[in-house]
Amino acid sequence: MRRKSIQWINTPVLTEAIFRYEKGLLPNSxxxxxxxxxxxxxxxxxxxxxxx
Numbered sequence: 001m002r003r004k005s006i007q008w009i010n011t012p013v014l015t016e017a018i019f020r021y022e023k024g025l026l027p028n029s030x031x032x033x034x035x036x037x038x039x040x041x042x043x044x045x046x047x048x049x050x051x052x
Contacts, residue, residue, distance in 0.1 A: 009037065 017034050020026045026034065035042050 014037075017026065017030060018038075021031060021034050031042075034040070
């Protein structure tokens with residue numbers, strides 16, 4: 001099955017997601033989506049790299 005790629009993102013939706021991300025108010029699935037879209041390294045992946 002082919003993975004769907006993002007064609008466009010609604011700016012008000014993205015800005016609200018960023019605001020909630022910074023406040024820690026996003027559900028985990030949305031947090032992971034936003035990190036992937038914006039290529040953000042999550043704290044978990046940073047901690048994981050520091051342990052190695």
